[in-house]
Amino acid sequence: MIGQVIAVYRERYLVEYETNRVFMEVSGRFQYINYQKSDYPQVGDYVLFHMASEDLGIIEQIQERKSILSRMDVGNIMEQQILAVNIDVVLICMSLNEDFNIRKLRNFLSITYSDDYEVIILLTKRDLCSDEQYYIHEVTQITDHKWIALSAYKEEDIELLANVLEKRTAVFIGSSGVGKSTLINALIGEEHFETKAIRMKDAQGRHTTVNRELIRLSNGSSLIDTPGIRIVSSYFVDEENFEDILLLSEGCMFNDCSHKVEPGCMVKKALADGTLDYERYQQYKKALRLNQFNQKREQERIRLLEKRTRKGR
Numbered sequence: 001m002i003g004q005v006i007a008v009y010r011e012r013y014l015v016e017y018e019t020n021r022v023f024m025e026v027s028g029r030f031q032y033i034n035y036q037k038s039d040y041p042q043v044g045d046y047v048l049f050h051m052a053s054e055d056l057g058i059i060e061q062i063q064e065r066k067s068i069l070s071r072m073d074v075g076n077i078m079e080q081q082i083l084a085v086n087i088d089v090v091l092i093c094m095s096l097n098e099d100f101n102i103r104k105l106r107n108f109l110s111i112t113y114s115d116d117y118e119v120i121i122l123l124t125k126r127d128l129c130s131d132e133q134y135y136i137h138e139v140t141q142i143t144d145h146k147w148i149a150l151s152a153y154k155e156e157d158i159e160l161l162a163n164v165l166e167k168r169t170a171v172f173i174g175s176s177g178v179g180k181s182t183l184i185n186a187l188i189g190e191e192h193f194e195t196k197a198i199r200m201k202d203a204q205g206r207h208t209t210v211n212r213e214l215i216r217l218s219n220g221s222s223l224i225d226t227p228g229i230r231i232v233s234s235y236f237v238d239e240e241n242f243e244d245i246l247l248l249s250e251g252c253m254f255n256d257c258s259h260k261v262e263p264g265c266m267v268k269k270a271l272a273d274g275t276l277d278y279e280r281y282q283q284y285k286k287a288l289r290l291n292q293f294n295q296k297r298e299q300e301r302i303r304l305l306e307k308r309t310r311k312g313r
């Protein structure tokens with residue numbers, strides 16, 4: 001039998017087949033053959049399975065992935081962290097207010113280089129912005145991808161987005177709080193996903209969306225919600241591993257603080273008063289360097305690949 005993974009939990013997978021939803025685990029043989037995290041079932045994967053009991057399925061194999069959206073895993077050299085598979089569209093979400101940052105957009109673009117899916121830039125919270133044209137101009141300066149400025153609270157905007165996504169599978173990516181889940185809720189027409197105004201600055205420091213999940217619309221599209229991706233300067237950072245430091249840097253006076261010489265740096269302050277362990281800070285810096293190295297290597301790999309394909313033509 002064949003089904004599609006619609007949510008991933010610690011060691012269980014929620015799989016949809018026909019009109020059923022069943023929890024599944026991977027088979028012993030599967031574990032024996034696959035040892036990389038990215039080889040394991042991801043949201044969007046089509047899997048071959050059998051039922052072990054009435055309410056537990058066993059995944060034997062993953063079908064070849066049509067497309068993959070991934071990023072380097074900072075915590076682990078050589079590993080890719082997969083964000084979604086078998087997608088037709090990647091929606092990079094950036095809000096038209098304080099989150100707007102062209103360097104951030106560049107970073108998101110750097111993980112969406114594949115031709116296997118379309119990339120669309122969603123400029124969210126349009127209702128909060130009085131200078132939309134300026135932002136749009138900035139975006140068109142650095143990319144040819146299609147963009148859509150929209151508000152989750154405007155029916156016409158949501159209708160337009162629904163039409164663009166009809167019968168396709170799309171993943172929403174972007175920083176925390178830009179309104180990914182709110183848009184998906186508006187598309188579904190109900191509060192399926194939890195949304196929140198609280199951001200990292202707040203005491204909780206938790207992202208609202210914590211799991212990737214696929215959900216279907218009546219117009220035939222499948223939407224994947226993801227937790228916010230955090231980017232510091234030009235690096236992707238694994239928020240789970242360094243949440244304490246990221247939380248501190250949110251308080252720095254400058255958005256792109258390097259925590260070296262800038263005034264109003266909360267990281268330096270925490271190091272000075274001992275709230276932040278110096279060794280831990282060193283680990284964090286090492287992870288950033290490693291990540292930068294990985295990204296450079298990846299860019300070089302893509303460049304060579306493109307060169308080779310051009311020659312082959």
Ligand SMILES: Nc1nc2c(ncn2[C@@H]2O[C@H](COP(=O)(O)OP(=O)(O)OP(=O)(O)O)[C@@H](O)[C@H]2O)c(=O)[nH]1
Pocket residue numbers: 124125126127128150151152153174175176177178179180181182183194195196197198206207208209210226227228229
């Ligand atoms: N004014 C306005 N506010 C919005 C809009 N879309 C979302 N918001 C608000 O922005 C906040 C964050 O929205 P979420 O949908 O939770 O953001 P998210 O991108 O899913 O965040 P994470 O799950 O943490 O990654 C909520 O308070 C929403 O009400 C919009 O179009 N206009």
Ligand SMILES: [Mg+2]
Pocket residue numbers: 180181182193194195208209225226227
């Ligand atoms: Mg969310």
Ligand SMILES: [Zn+2]
Pocket residue numbers: 249252253257258259260262264265266267268
């Ligand atoms: Zn700082």
